[in-house]
Amino acid sequence: xxxxxxxxxxxxxLELSGNLHFEGLxxxxxxxxxxxxxxxxxxxxxFLWGLAxxxxxxxxxxxxxxxxxxxxKKSMVFWIGACLAFVLSFVWLLIDNSWVNFFQSLQLYQGKxxxxxxxxxxxxxxxxxxxxxxxIATLTxxxxxxxxxxxxxxxxKRNPKTLPGLVDLWVLIYLIYLILxxxxxxxxxxxxxxxxxxxxxISVLAWTFSVIFSYQAYSNLNFQEQSFYxxxxxxxxxxxxxxxxxxxxxxxxxxxxx
Numbered sequence: 404x405x406x407x408x409x410x411x412x413x414x415x416x417l418e419l420s421g422n423l424h425f426e427g428l429x430x431x432x433x434x435x436x437x438x439x440x441x442x443x444x445x446x447x448x449x450f451l452w453g454l455a456x457x458x459x460x461x462x463x464x465x466x467x468x469x470x471x472x473x474x475x476k477k478s479m480v481f482w483i484g485a486c487l488a489f490v491l492s493f494v495w496l497l498i499d500n501s502w503v504n505f506f507q508s509l510q511l512y513q514g515k516x517x518x519x520x521x522x523x524x525x526x527x528x529x530x531x532x533x534x535x536x537x538x539i540a541t542l543t544x545x546x547x548x549x550x551x552x553x554x555x556x557x558x559x560k561r562n563p564k565t566l567p568g569l570v571d572l573w574v575l576i577y578l579i580y581l582i583l584x585x586x587x588x589x590x591x592x593x594x595x596x597x598x599x600x601x602x603x604x605i606s607v608l609a610w611t612f613s614v615i616f617s618y619q620a621y622s623n624l625n626f627q628e629q630s631f632y633x634x635x636x637x638x639x640x641x642x643x644x645x646x647x648x649x650x651x652x653x654x655x656x657x658x659x660x661x
Contacts, residue, residue, distance in 0.1 A: 405600045414611040418590035426593040429459045433573075433594060437601075441566055445475070449484030457492025462594075464580055467558035468572050515539070516586050519617040519628070521637045522546070523585040539585065546583045553579045571602045578606065578644070589614045606643030613639040 409415060419427040432455035439448035452469070455462040469475050496502035517523065517539065523546060530538030554576050563569045577595035581587055592610055599607040616632040 408600055408608065409597060412596070412611055414589055414596075414614065415593060418593065422590070424590040424593075425458050426590050429455050429462060430594040430597040432458070433462060433465075434597065437566065437570060440475070440569075445478045446480040446484040449478075449481035449486075450488045451484075453485040453488025454492065456489060461580075461591075464554055464576055465573055467555050468563075468569060468576060471558050471562050472569060473564070518585075518620070519587045519589070519614070519633070519636075520585045521587075521633070521640075522583050524633065543585055546585070550580055550583045553583075567602070570598055571604075574599045574602055574604055574607065575648075587614075587617075589617055604643075604647045606640060606647045609643040610636075610640045613637075 415427070418424050432451045435451040436448045436455070439445070439451065452462060452465070469481075475481055493502075496505050517527075520527075523542060526542050526546075527537060527539065530536075530542060557572065557575055557579070561568065561572050561575075563572050574595055577592075577598070581592060581595065584591075592607060592614060596607045596611050599605075613636040616636045617628075619632050620626045620628045
């Protein structure tokens, strides 16, 4: 049943099979990390997590939750595997100082672009009201700080002792990151969606359908987003988050196995 929810999901079909984005590969490696942690092969688990970072960088946000997990924190082989994969993925940036261009691209992306955001758009309107211009340079730094602090806080607060608890925390971490970002392309949510199926959370599943409304921006030459569609998309997500995190928790599917 879970496989069908993923396999036949319109967003997955469109963005992975149609547009060939690499989030599916990232999800595969993260799921591999979970599998090998379950099997006790921590070196392989760490290597796969490191490769996931090498593909898309974003899985680095899972670091605090892994580092605070007692069994993983003390597992030298996990971190050796992760470091090996990280080096293999990024050592090529040392050629011709490509790392400079890499970090410049990250800085440009984080401080210049905006698309399909939620909290950021609300704060941007406040910035317009107070300053009279787009305060993106300030807001991106502020929200990055809030994201980091939130991830550290929930990783410390929950500090899961079990693998199902760790996966559930990962879904929350992805949600925090995506909700606070100024750029949320639809395919960004696919790793969080795949992980959420293991926890029986419905918010990201609902988001995979409502995020389709973000494509309306491509229907005009100026790529102008309309507030109605944004409210509709994030209203559905907010409803899912309420059901997931403010009502009695559901049992994780992993708990039947681990």
